[in-house]
Amino acid sequence: MADKHRINFEPVDIEMEVGEDEYILDAAFRQGIHLMHGCREGRCSACKSFVLDGDIQMEDYSTFACNDAETDEGHVLLCRSTAYSDCTIELLNFDEDELLGGIPIQEVRTRITAIEPMTKDIVSLQLQPVEPTEYEFKPGQYSDLQIPGTEEHRSFSMATTRSTPGHVEFLIKKYPGGKFAGLLEDGISVGDEITLTGPYGSFTLKDGHVLPVVFIGGGAGMAPILSLLRHMSETGSTRPVRFYYGARTPADLFYLEEILELGKTLTDFVFVPCLSESAEPVPSGLPEVEEGNVTDIVDRREPDIHRSEVYLCGPPPMVDAALELLEVHNTPKDQIFYDKFTSPAFE
Incomplete structure (x- = not known):
């Protein structure tokens, strides 16, 4: 039986128990405490916090999410941190x-x-909950x-x-060599069973917020944005809405x-498909299509983006470029929400 320790979170004054055989973030989920988080793989920094007191060790994380100088100061990623004593942790990013x-x-x-199939490399996987018969989650979350x-x-x-707890849809990008991609090609079929666990993630609309919303997506990043649009x-x-979706063709x-x-x-509402390659004819019925990279188009069309809440979801290079753009525009960090889909190596 693993040793148990107490974690006290500041400045919210919440206590919980954690075992030495589990990560702190997982222990929080187990006890109904929903700390801010993103990838849960030590790569996005959403759960970054500061250790005020106690013995905590991190493993298997990216130094891009928490660099050596930060770890020396006492910063940790809760999704990859294990406690070996009672601890006091300051939450740097939280939603009360x-x-x-x-x-x-x-x-x-x-x-x-x-x-x-939705495109040559994106598939709609639709599931019906069997036990239990409904799956509850907030629009924008993941499983x-x-x-x-x-x-x-x-x-x-x-x-x-x-609104459809008995019907759950995922939009999944097929990567060459990806294990789940292989299943979608020839490994699972209608009628088969799959176990899902969730919901996770903080890519959700916040109650009571009134700022305009700018969605920036690409690839399978369509999924949580579509969920949020359906919810709105x-x-x-x-709330006024702009949706910029980046695609090649x-x-x-x-x-x-x-x-x-x-x-x-x-x-x-304005929807702007952004095409980085435009050799093919554009489907009829679209109000407007822009040519170029999605972040360049957003930069040109949204000079006041710092006065909006911005939701980013798609390939890591797109999200990184958008975050740099938002920093240039002095967009407050508490107005930025993002999911960075992992690369094929982690698919």
Whole structure:
């Protein structure tokens, strides 16, 4: 039996128990405490905190998320930190409403109802919860899907909303050599079962916020943004919305009709597909298409982006470029939310 220790979080005055055989973030989830987090792999820094007192050790993390100087000062990533004594930790990034009010982590047995290609390399995987029969999550969050027959999992964002708890959709990019990609090609089929665990992530709209919203997405980053758009439509949100989606060619665009229909129910909605390659004809019916990299187009069209809440989701290079752009525009960090999809090496 692993030794147990007490963790006290400041400045929120919350205490919890943690074992030496689990990461601090996992212990928090287990006890219904929803700390800020992102990738849960030690690569994004969303859960970065500061150790005020106690013995904590980190393992298997990226120095881009927490560099050597920061670790020397006492910074840690809670998703990769284990406590070996009672500790006091200062949370550097937290949402008081989420801390004790998040949706509990669930393990759900699901059945595949559809596997549909959306583009040449993005697939819609649709699941029906079997036990329990409903899956609760907040729009914008993600789940771990277990690779059948193994202990491994992969993380994917939901594209659906809480209005369909008996139907869950994931948009998954197929990478060459990827284990889950291989299953989508020839390994799983309609009727098969997959276990999912979740929900995770803080890529969610915050209650009571009124700033305009700018979505910047690419690839399978469409999924959580589509979930948020569906949610805003269902709840009658009146916040102005801009959605910039980066793709290579028109053939890489999908869900266009639904996005435009959702836009009719939203306030001051503009959807801008951004194509880095434009050799193919653009589908009819689109209000406007821009040529170039998505971040360059956002830079030109959104001079006041620092007065918006910005949601980023897509390939790491796109997210990194967008974060640099937002820094140049002096966008407050508490107005920026992002999911950085891992590279093929980690798919």
